[in-house]
Amino acid sequence: xxxxxxxxxxxxxxxxxxxxxxxxxxxxxxxxxxxxxxxxxxxxxxxxxxxxxxxxxxxxxxxxxxxxxxxxxxxxxxxxxxxxxxxxxxxxxxxxxxxxxxxxxxxxxxxxxxxxxxxxxxxxxxxxxxxxxxxxxxxxxxxxxxxxxxxxxxxxxxxxxxxxxxxxxxxxxxxxxxxxxxxxxxxxxxxxxxxxxxxxxxxxxxxxxxxxx
Ligand SMILES: C[S@@+](CC[C@H](N)C(=O)[O-])C[C@H]1O[C@@H](n2cnc3c(N)ncnc32)[C@H](O)[C@@H]1O
Numbered sequence: 001x002x003x004x005x006x007x008x009x010x011x012x013x014x015x016x017x018x019x020x021x022x023x024x025x026x027x028x029x030x031x032x033x034x035x036x037x038x039x040x041x042x043x044x045x046x047x048x049x050x051x052x053x054x055x056x057x058x059x060x061x062x063x064x065x066x067x068x069x070x071x072x073x074x075x076x077x078x079x080x081x082x083x084x085x086x087x088x089x090x091x092x093x094x095x096x097x098x099x100x101x102x103x104x105x106x107x108x109x110x111x112x113x114x115x116x117x118x119x120x121x122x123x124x125x126x127x128x129x130x131x132x133x134x135x136x137x138x139x140x141x142x143x144x145x146x147x148x149x150x151x152x153x154x155x156x157x158x159x160x161x162x163x164x165x166x167x168x169x170x171x172x173x174x175x176x177x178x179x180x181x182x183x184x185x186x187x188x189x190x191x192x193x194x195x196x197x198x199x200x201x202x203x204x205x206x207x208x209x210x211x212x213x
Contacts, residue, residue, distance in 0.1 A: 003067055003105065010068040016197070017124050017166070018047060022054035025153055025206050026121065029187055032208050033149055035060065039118035042145055044106055044137075045125035048075035052099070055121075061098045063114060065106040072101050088113050107136070111144040120150040126177075127155050127166040134169070138177040147181040150209035156189075157202035166196070174207060182209035 037059050046064030048071045055062050072094050076083045081096040091104035102109050159168040188206040196202035
C-alpha cells in the first residue's frame with residue numbers, strides 16, 4: 001500500500017478499521033503475555049486505537065508508530081493529553097506520560113529511538129500490508145524490538161472474494177515470517193460477526209509469539 005493511500009484515508013476520515021472500544025481479543029488474551037506492571041508495549045501502525053487507552057489504564061507504558069500525524073493529533077486529543085513533540089530523524093515523536101508515538105514511516109524507526117520494548121501488540125498492522133511488504137515488515141519489527149514477544153491478530157479468509165486491506169495472512173505465512181525467532185501458538189480463532197466488511201466470512205485469529213531464547 002502506498003503511504004498516500006493511508007494518508008488519504010485519514011484525511012477523508014474513512015477509518016472503518018478503527019474500533020469504538022478496546023479490542024475484545026486484546027482484553028481476553030493480553031494476560032497470556034505474562035507482563036510485569038509497567039512493562040512497555042509497542043503497537044506498530046497504531047492509528048488512534050483505543051487499545052492504547054486500555055493499556056495505559058492497565059498501568060502499562062505504550063510506544064506506537066503511525067504514518068498519519070492527523071491520527072496521532074486525534075489520539076492525544078481523545079486521551080486528553082498534551083503531547084511534547086520533537087523531531088526524531090525522519091520521524092516526529094509525540095510524547096506524554098507513559099506514551100511515545102513515532103509519527104512517520106515505521107520502516108524509518110530505529111531501535112535506539114524506539115527504546116526498550118517488552119512486548120508487541122499487532123492488531124491490523126501485518127494484515128494492513130500487501131504481501132510484498134510483509135517480509136520486510138516482520139524483519140524490521142523483530143530488529144527494532146529485539147524480537148520481543150507478540151500478541152498478533154490476523155485475518156483468515158478467501159482473498160479471491162475480496163481484495164485487502166485487511167489482507168488474509170495464512171497460518172503458513174505467519175509461520176514463515178516468524179518461526180525463525182519465535183515459538184508460535186494459535187490461541188484463538190473467532191468468526192467476524194456479519195463477515196469482513198459485512199460481506200465475506202472471515203476468522204480473526206490470535207497468535208502468541210514467544211521468543212526462542
Ligand atoms: C488498518 S490501520 C490499523 C490501525 C490500528 N492498528 C487499529 O487497530 O486501529 C493501519 C494503519 O497503519 C498506518 N500505516 C500504514 N503504513 C504505515 C507505515 N509505513 N508506517 C507507519 N504507519 C503506517 C496507517 O496510517 C493506518 O493508520
